[in-house]
Amino acid sequence: MHAPATATTIDKDALRAKYAEERDKRLRAEGSSQYLRLEREFAELAADPYTPITPREPLTDHVTFAFIGGGFAGLVVGARLKQAGITDVRIVEKGGDFGGTWYWNRYPGAQCDTASMIYMPLLEETGHMPSEKYAHAPEIRNHCSRIGETFGLYDKALFHTEVTGLEWNEGDKLWTVRTNRGDAFAAKYVGMGTGPLHVAKLPGLPGIETFKGKAFHTSRWDYAYTGGNPEGAPMTGLADKRVAIIGTGATSVQAVPHLARDAKELYVFQRTPSSVDRRDNAPLDDDWFASVAEPGWQRKWQDNFAANLGAGFPAEDLVNDGWTDLAKRMRANLRTVPPSEWTPARMMAAFEDADYEKMEQIRRRAEELVNDPNTADDLKAWYRQLCKRPCFHDEYLQAFNRPGVKLIHTDGQGVSAITEKGVMANGTEYEVDCIIYASGFEISTDYVARAGFDAVGRDGRTLSEYWGGGMRTLHGLHINGFPNLFMVQPAQAANFIANVPHNIVDHADTIASVVSAAEQRGAQTVEPTAEAEQAWLDLLRTGPARAIGSTECTPGYYNNEGKGWGEDAPLFVGHPGGALAYFAHIDAWRKSGRFEGLEFT
Numbered sequence: 001m002h003a004p005a006t007a008t009t010i011d012k013d014a015l016r017a018k019y020a021e022e023r024d025k026r027l028r029a030e031g032s033s034q035y036l037r038l039e040r041e042f043a044e045l046a047a048d049p050y051t052p053i054t055p056r057e058p059l060t061d062h063v064t065f066a067f068i069g070g071g072f073a074g075l076v077v078g079a080r081l082k083q084a085g086i087t088d089v090r091i092v093e094k095g096g097d098f099g100g101t102w103y104w105n106r107y108p109g110a111q112c113d114t115a116s117m118i119y120m121p122l123l124e125e126t127g128h129m130p131s132e133k134y135a136h137a138p139e140i141r142n143h144c145s146r147i148g149e150t151f152g153l154y155d156k157a158l159f160h161t162e163v164t165g166l167e168w169n170e171g172d173k174l175w176t177v178r179t180n181r182g183d184a185f186a187a188k189y190v191g192m193g194t195g196p197l198h199v200a201k202l203p204g205l206p207g208i209e210t211f212k213g214k215a216f217h218t219s220r221w222d223y224a225y226t227g228g229n230p231e232g233a234p235m236t237g238l239a240d241k242r243v244a245i246i247g248t249g250a251t252s253v254q255a256v257p258h259l260a261r262d263a264k265e266l267y268v269f270q271r272t273p274s275s276v277d278r279r280d281n282a283p284l285d286d287d288w289f290a291s292v293a294e295p296g297w298q299r300k301w302q303d304n305f306a307a308n309l310g311a312g313f314p315a316e317d318l319v320n321d322g323w324t325d326l327a328k329r330m331r332a333n334l335r336t337v338p339p340s341e342w343t344p345a346r347m348m349a350a351f352e353d354a355d356y357e358k359m360e361q362i363r364r365r366a367e368e369l370v371n372d373p374n375t376a377d378d379l380k381a382w383y384r385q386l387c388k389r390p391c392f393h394d395e396y397l398q399a400f401n402r403p404g405v406k407l408i409h410t411d412g413q414g415v416s417a418i419t420e421k422g423v424m425a426n427g428t429e430y431e432v433d434c435i436i437y438a439s440g441f442e443i444s445t446d447y448v449a450r451a452g453f454d455a456v457g458r459d460g461r462t463l464s465e466y467w468g469g470g471m472r473t474l475h476g477l478h479i480n481g482f483p484n485l486f487m488v489q490p491a492q493a494a495n496f497i498a499n500v501p502h503n504i505v506d507h508a509d510t511i512a513s514v515v516s517a518a519e520q521r522g523a524q525t526v527e528p529t530a531e532a533e534q535a536w537l538d539l540l541r542t543g544p545a546r547a548i549g550s551t552e553c554t555p556g557y558y559n560n561e562g563k564g565w566g567e568d569a570p571l572f573v574g575h576p577g578g579a580l581a582y583f584a585h586i587d588a589w590r591k592s593g594r595f596e597g598l599e600f601t
């Protein structure tokens with residue numbers, strides 16, 4: 001065992017230089033355009049392998065509230081609306097059931113990375129107790145169905161349906177929602193919660209269309225080919241197969257231990273290693289749950305987690321995991337400095353020191369768990385922890401000790417081509433029977449391109465035109481010129497990325513109270529004023545820069561593949577006082593009943 005690395009024993013200049021060198025190897029001029037969508041010649045890879053499509057007639061009716069997207073956002077908004085007495089709610093979802101990312105991602109080992117107690121929404125409302133601290137995907141998908149059933153959201157839902165158009169009609173003060181199933185129905189209010197992880201991408205590799213074996217993306221797992229199931233049963237179909245998995249992000253980290261167990265041979269193609277800290281998953285037992293589950297417990301836990309990731313000094317850490325550990329280290333470091341010296345520069349230095357210590361610990365973990373020293377070295381992540389999505393797993397690194405598993409480290413260059421027979425990397429062709437693309441999702445592309453439609457608001461102005469100079473909202477939710485429309489996403493609000501459902505539940509509370517107020521007042525429209533929107537943006541600009549997404553980081557979707565966010569960077573932020581300040585602000589705003597900044601007509 002090594003002595004623990006501390007800020008004083010770490011050669012920070014050497015580390016900074018190493019991080020910069022590793023980043024530079026990976027910078028690619030093409031940025032996000034290095035990737036391909038699952039369309040045209042790859043459209044087959046996008047097909048839903050889980051649920052057959054049911055034919056139905058197009059709809060031309062009217063609903064009070066239409067929500068685009070049936071993931072956590074649509075489910076939680078739908079639930080809150082129903083609780084508020086708005087019962088005429090239709091969710092439109094491109095998958096064959098509710099779940100969003102949890103509908104599509106059924107790869108073996110899929111599991112939440114944030115503790116179930118704060119991650120799985122509406123646990124109190126549905127009476128569900130998660131079975132583990134980090135629940136696996138089938139349980140989360142079932143929970144989505146549970147929310148849908150508990151709140152009667154299945155009745156009007158449209159599955160396997162993609163919205164293709166959304167237009168505001170000033171005459172009748174209604175939205176027209178058009179879909180790829182020929183629907184053109186009217187809705188008084190519309191919510192948009194299309195999420196960041198629904199457009200799967202492939203690496204744009206030469207020859208990718210020529211491969212003669214089996215290929216699929218991790219979000220379209222083909223159990224008919226691999227055998228096994230999302231619950232983790234052995235994938236007997238792989239027992240005689242040579243399998244390649246391309247990518248080593250959060251998805252691959254969870255899938256690799258299962259592939260390592262079941263495939264005859266497994267090649268893991270790595271461009272950038274993930275930082276893989278300990279997971280420490282554990283079953284949750286009834287007695288423990290009963291001891292915490294007093295009314296309001298989930299919100300209390302969510303707030304406590306947010307407080308532990310914030311700048312304050314909370315008295316307790318209820319979740320107590322890898323996410324809160326980094327913040328705790330930073331606070332411990334700050335405690336050594338008198339409060340009078342807590343300048344922004346000093347805070348950043350404390351953050352950097354805590355980060356170096358944490359990453360040294362994670363790199364040593366690779367040395368301790370991986371038998372072959374070269375493989376262990378290749379699995380070390382050389383960047384600050386929040387440059388890439390932090391990963392947590394107790395079996396990933398050990399998977400490389402299995403005889404059939406080979407890490408193909410490409411030293412930042414990645415796979416160079418796909419051939420008829422397999423994968424080219426480092427000048428070698430690796431012949432395989434199956435290629436699994438763990439290459440992620442479009443996250444850095446613009447909202448309209450990802451959503452697949454461009455909302456047309458008042459006076460025919462489109463959302464892409466309105467946001468041509470950057471995203472503009474009030475509270476991350478309302479958009480001037482787009483009456484009765486609500487966005488459910490974290491930016492320009494709490495922007496709390498470590499537990500996205502916390503943002504969603506809070507937005508759902510706001511939407512339900514605004515819609516209830518509009519209905520009680522007999523209003524036809526509710527819309528933010530241009531002044532309120534501008535004042536909100538002015539407030540956002542007074543805050544610190546984005547905590548993640550620096551161009552000093554190794555490229556990835558956090559920093560737009562190394563290109564940064566340019567002039568948009570100050571717009572992809574949260575409340576200047578942090579996530580809890582936003583939640584407190586919006587809670588008071590809702591409770592006041594005045595809904596300052598909104599106009600009801």
Ligand code: NDP
Pocket residue numbers: 026110111112113114197203205246247248249250251252254269270271272389413414415416438439440441555556557
């Ligand atoms: P990512 O975008 O994180 O990872 C894609 C991977 O593909 C990266 O390792 C990337 O390398 C690699 N890659 C791309 N092109 C090439 C190439 N030419 N050769 C070799 N490798 C290549 O996608 P994931 O699906 O892993 O995760 C996406 C997000 O989904 C996560 O960040 C997380 O937010 C979420 N997620 C959450 C989970 C949870 O909560 N439990 C579980 C899984 C995912 P490079 O890093 O060099 O770009």
